[in-house]
Structure formats: C-alpha cells, structure tokens
Amino acid sequence: MSQIARKLIDENGVRTDGRKVDELRPIKITVGVLSNADGSAYIEQGKNKILAAVYGPHEVHPKHLALPDRALIRCRYHMAPFSVEERKHPAPSRREIELSKVIRWALEPAVFLEYYPRASIDVFTEVLQADGGTRCASITTASLALADAGIPMRDLVVSCAAGKVDGQLMLDLTDIEDKEGEADMPLALMPNFNAITLLQMDGQLTSDEFEKLLSLALDGCKQLNTLQKEALKSKYVAVKEEVEE
Ligand code: ADP
Secondary structure, X not given: OOOOOOOOEOOOOOEOOOOOOOOOOOEEEEEOOOOOOOEEEEEEEOOEEEEEEEEEEEEOOOHHHOOOOOOEEEEEEEEOOOOOOOOOOOOOOXXXXXXXXXXXXXXXXXXXXXXXXXXXXXXXXXXXXXXXOHHHHHHHHHHHHHHHOOOOEOOOOEEEEEEEEOOEEEEOOOHHHHHHOOEEEEEEXXXXXXXXXXXXOEEOOOHHHHHHHHHHHHHHHHHHHHXXXXXXXXXXXXXXXXXXX
16 A cells, blocks of 8 residues: 555544544653753654753854844754664755754744843754654754753743644644645744744645644643643752752
C-alpha cells in the first residue's frame, strides 16, 4: 500500500500513534541540562528530541550589530545530520534559516530587551531527532532556556501546532500527519497575557475550521505551559535539595 493511501485516523477517531484528535504527544521536559551554557532545556515530544541553549547577555560581535536601546536576540535553529531518516546536510538550509527567524519572532515579545542595550542574547536550538512540529517544540524549549539563563521575561512562550488531516481537525501533528494532511497551523503564545506571538498556516481551511483549530492549538499551548512550569520548578527543587545536603 502506498503511503499516500494510508489512513491516518480510523473510524474510532484514533490516530496512527494511538492518540485522539485533541491529544498532545507524550512530553518530557528538563531544565538546566548543560553546565557550560548560561541556560538550557531539553524536550522530548513524541519522537522529537530537542536541546535549547542560551548564551548571554553578552557584548555583541561584530559591534556594528549592537542596538543602542535594546538587546539583540540571535536564534539558530539547526537539525543534526542524524535527526531525520536520510542524512541531512549539516550546513544550514533555507528552511533552517527561516525557522531561526520565526523562532526569534516568537520569543522576542516575551523578553525585556530594553534591560540590555548593546548586548546580545544568543539562543541555539539543536534538533537531535525530528518528527514534525520541531519549530513549536524549539520555541517551547528555548523560552525555558531563556528563563533558566535568568533573562527577565514578561511570560514564558509556549508553542504547539494544530492541523487538518483526512478531513479531521487535530492537535500536535507528527511528520506524516503534517506531510499528508491538508493543513498545519503552528501557534506560539504568552499564556499569562493570552497574547499570540506567532501564527503560521500552511494549507487551506474554512474560516470555521480556522476558529476551531485556533482553539485546539490554544488549548494544547495551555497544557504544555503547565508542563513548562513544572519543569522549571523541578530544577529549583533539585538545586534546593543539593544546597541543603
Ligand atoms: P516543523 O518541524 O516545525 O513542523 P516543517 O513543517 O518544515 O517544520 O517540517 C516538518 C517535518 O519534516 C520536520 O519536523 C521533520 O520531521 C521533517 N523534515 C524537515 N526537514 C527535513 C529534511 N531535510 N529531511 C527529512 N525530513 C525533514
């Protein structure tokens, strides 16, 4: 059977990985996983495995890039050559350059950039294993790495996609659902302000479907935000226990 003819959701509304339409993939988040970075976090979202690290604030090089009234955020999204089935060229592709920019746009509104004029805050996200939705998981993880680096923020940024596959609206698409589905809509949110910092859409939807997908993705973001906060808190519980030993 060709992949195109494959059914991605059965008559009981169960997807190929056993999830229901409104379910996120299993998620595991850890904050503070690298000792040499100023801040770091790691996420496993289904088969996605992504590491985020923050370096800064520090002096900008080359100096002419420095902004007189605020910090510069520089993001690099990169997929490791072994992150997908066929070896990916290690050099940054056009897609990775675009996603680096998209991740920066999603994160910038949350950071008090004006606290660090002429400085740079560098955010690296390294996709170790990819299975769809890596830009969203990178944003979710990078915002935790920023918080871990002690960068003052208005809110965390959390991100999740929803899409349309086999005519059904569903949350958190895997690679195959994304590739074979009709639409994909990544969303990033500052949950305490209910402010959307990124909204993209690939494919076609009616306005009613768009409204429903938006609400599905917002709900996914809120669930993920609870996990983000738990992961941040557990780092400090571990530090407290270490100090008290
Ligand atoms: P996102 O990961 O944010 O959904 P895309 O929609 O561009 O971004 O990509 C969807 C998925 O396609 C990725 O998560 C990854 O699993 C897969 N993919 C992306 N680039 C490559 C590549 N060069 N080779 C193989 N698979 C890739």
